[in-house]
């Protein structure tokens with residue numbers, strides 16, 4: 531299978547402690563993980579520290595180790611417990627201390643191998659240790675390959691909320707090997723597809739149409755289809771990040787389509803009840819139906835999005851919100867850090883492939899959109 535290189539070109543004049551250039555390449559392909567040593571050696575790396583979680587080091591750790599050994603790169607391994615709880619200051623501190631014990635210096639490359647949890651935590655620790663280390667992202671979940679490994683947002687959670695402490699820290703490179711996804715549990719894979727649908731809805735009607743035509747092949751994880759969704763999603767996220775890396779112009783905010791609702795659903799149901807992508811699927815349904823009730827889009831747009839999400843195995847209605855009051859959900863939404871001054875702001879579709887930011891949306895429209903998701907059996 532072909533291998534694709536996506537070049538991420540960033541504004542090099544931005545003030546940062548990032549060593550050397552901040553632009554980098556995303557490598558997407560099938561069974562390319564073994565080439566990791568060559569890629570690092572080409573970047574003059576002689577020593578690497580590999581950070582992964584237990585699930586990933588057991589499945590894909592050996593391939594990475596062999597690739598690095600073949601390129602004569604010295605390796606140390608660090609492991610973190612699987613799961614969102616590892617995105618913490620406690621785990622960051624443990625890794626900082628491990629880095630100190632290993633006498634890591636600014637010539638050592640840090641490799642994050644795993645899902646978004648490993649990538650966000652390791653990126654943050656790499657950004658902060660010795661005022662910044664070179665770091666590589668090796669995403670092994672669909673979410674990480676299409677979203678979290680791209681764009682340079684790193685960070686950890688506080689008890690007060692998700693991703694409250696962090697840094698923009700760009701990787702030196704990203705290696706997205708789609709063969710690593712074969713070990714991913716089905717629910718995790720399907721959940722990641724929500725972000726893929728999101729890219730079609732917000733930026734690319736042609737891609738959306740392709741997703742509709744290939745939905746069953748994608749659902750069945752057919753290799754060529756998986757390679758295409760990872761590649762196109764990475765390109766679309768790159769397009770946004772290159773133009774609005776720090777969320778200044780408002781363009782990057784389009785990536786939050788469905789997410790104001792999704793964050794409220796995740797918070798109100800308790801983390802872990804819904805996977806993030808499942809919440810995003812419900813959130814995109816709520817956002818589209820909200821846009822429709824405000825006469826911003828035709829009903830057909832809502833129906834096409836719904837059919838695609840359903841065919842991919844994603845939820846479009848839920849029983850998990852039963853017993854949760856509308857006011858509680860509205861309260862969480864108005865505290866969302868993307869809202870300004872408690873007013874409700876949404877990213878809403880204007881057609882397939884285009885979104886707009888809409889401020890001051892009336893609460894009763896929002897409540898109706900949520901209630902259309904509620905299912906009682």
Ligand SMILES: NC(=O)c1ccc[n+]([C@@H]2O[C@H](COP(=O)([O-])OP(=O)(O)OC[C@H]3O[C@@H](n4cnc5c(N)ncnc54)[C@H](O)[C@@H]3O)[C@@H](O)[C@H]2O)c1
Nearest residue numbers: 585612645646647648670671673674677678683710713714
């Ligand atoms: N930085 C960003 O821009 C950004 C964007 C989106 C999401 N995120 C963050 O990403 C995190 C979610 O990422 P995620 O969905 O990848 O979750 P995750 O990292 O928790 O991975 C999900 C599960 O899959 C396991 N796993 C990983 N790769 C595997 C493989 N190849 N085979 C088998 N099991 C595997 C992990 O051990 C874990 O149990 C959240 O913390 C979210 O905030 C960050």
Ligand SMILES: [Zn+2]
Nearest residue numbers: 725789806810
């Ligand atoms: Zn998301």
